[in-house]
Amino acid sequence: MNIGIKRLFEDLRGTRVIVIHPEGAECSVLVNQLKRFGCRVSTVWPCPPEPPRDSEVIFVLIPAEAGTTHFWSVVDCDAVIVALVEYENPTILKGIIDINAQAVINKPFRPTGILSTLILARANKGYQDRLLVKIKKLEENLRSRREIERAVKILAERHGLTDIQAYEQIRRQATHKRISISELCAVINSASSVLDGLWPIDS
Structure with a gap:
């Protein structure tokens, strides 16, 4: 054999x-x-x-x-x-x-x-299992990218920054806080949603 x-x-x-x-x-x-x-x-x-x-x-x-x-x-x-x-x-x-x-x-x-x-x-x-793992990673990467793009846009609009400047600010803050960029972006997006929900307030 x-x-x-x-x-x-x-x-x-x-x-x-x-x-x-x-x-x-x-x-x-x-x-x-x-x-x-x-x-x-x-x-x-x-x-x-x-x-x-x-x-x-x-x-x-x-x-x-x-x-x-x-x-x-x-x-x-x-x-x-x-x-x-x-x-x-x-x-x-x-x-x-x-x-x-x-x-x-x-x-x-x-x-x-x-x-x-x-x-x-x-x-x-x-082979199927390996494909599923790859698909899951791609989906996670896509979600992270969307979180980052949205957070960059929010920061740029509120502080008058370019997209590059906003991303750099996020990157520095993430490094300082020792968390991933996508995690920080999720926090920014969540906070923005909360703030957007506060106004306008009907009297």
């Missing part, structure tokens, strides 16, 4: 896996193969109302007759999800999308292909 393949198996060893599928010969094929990889596997059926919290990977059967009403929303689950399907129809395809499955395994299960599917699913999940 070369180093790359060995590393893949080592990464899987001890992974907590839950298989949501009726017990039987087909389920055993999947469970036994996962155990061969060193995963810690448990089975559940019927599908629980919430994703199991103690799992890293969830293999879940999407039965066509049940629709998708019993499945969880994407935000409910942090685990890698692999959908198990008997065939393809609009209901099952919608279920795959609704649970944000990172991979799909078609029935009947065979030992071959389970490893590659599991590795692909984990890689896809990791």
